[in-house]
Amino acid sequence: MSLKIKSSIVRKYLMALSGLFLVIFLLQHFTINLTSVFSKEMFNFLSHFMGNNPLVQFVLQPVLIFGVVFHFIMGFILEFKNRSSRNQKYYNFKGKANSSWISRNMILSGIVILSFLGLHFYDFWIPEMQYKYIEFLPENPDRYFDELVHKFESLPRVIIYNISFIFLSLHLLHGFSSSFQTIGFNNKYTISLKFFTISFSIIIPLGFILIALFHYLN
């Protein structure tokens, strides 16, 4: 397989698998964030566990970061290759006649999400790394909820987050079901799977939006 990394299909496969991995992470992230709406104690407990468990910190977190970086780099590689496959553009190209806007503009929604991740890392991940591994501050298991609420006191931040979640939804609307097609899953279950992926792509980002609004309004 490693010898075939230049193959268009292998690259697409890896792109799809990394995307599916990120979808699973997204669901886990959403589940923990959702607890912040219902129980401060539960959110603190889960955040403390995720932030201090050695398996999560030193195995799963590097894997996740690798998955994110790989997905974006491969996305740009594929986009560059695709754009270079047609040097002379059409005078008139009616893409909307046969495909959805979002399916043709995954790179755009991807860039918005990448920019959002930069802000998200700046807001939460970098301070967390500073807290634990640079300043070596004493661990306080009850700090996570307050840090979350503090971030969502800012209206501009809430707006930026929510716009990003809309783009995340658009990205998932095409990407989630598309990844199954890429790994070769297209059969009698495809319609049901499509319904599931569309529901997921709307419900999860909408949930993130509502969580951000909940903390801003409270």
Added chain:
Amino acid sequence: MNLKLKIWRQPNKDSKGGMVNYSIEDVSPDMSFLEMMDMLNEQLIKSGDDPVAFDHDCREGICGMCSMFINGEAHGPDKLITTCQLHMRKFKDGDTIAIEPFRANSFPVIKDLAVDRSSFDRIQQAGGFISINTSGNTQDANAIPIDKHNADTAFDAATCIGCGACVATCKNASAMLFVSAKVSQYALLPQGKVEATDRVLNMVNQMDEEGFGNCTNTGACEVECPKGISLENIARLNREYIWATAKG
């Protein structure tokens, strides 16, 4: 009908082309699009101009030669047809019609609207065949039982005429629908299984060497394909390729 035409003119593959405006009058709505192009060419020849070069052969939707990109769509504003099956009744009096060649680096323009699609031939030559001798000693069709669904699916894939509309309409200029149809038509039948591993590896490798883009599952190819080749074939190609790669 009186129409305004904007047609891509390019003297040869090395020269720079551009859209040129023409007017054409008294076009019958019952004409095919290619007959309208013939009419334009007669007009151009009478006025001493160079006629527009365009590909055509059977003019009944079988050969896959006609290859125009009309008003932003491969084979024009209708579905499940080739350009030769497009009729002028699809347009209105006074319309402006933009006509371009199929565009992809792997389909270089030869002249005007005629493009070189020999990259498809090379992909086909890389593995789109079976080595079983079928001449003179053909077995009875019922000697090898074949699942009806597989037989139908293989037949549907085999209806691909290799016109290149999938490449032309794909924003990435991907040839995956074509290659997947050619792989599928053999992959589902016992005669094709003998060389299945080499076939899919060689055809995909050739496709990549020709410089086609990657499939991003927009589905545009399926919509514009004159034969309605399904995206299921691309999923099958992906499965076949990864399985063949794993086997080595």
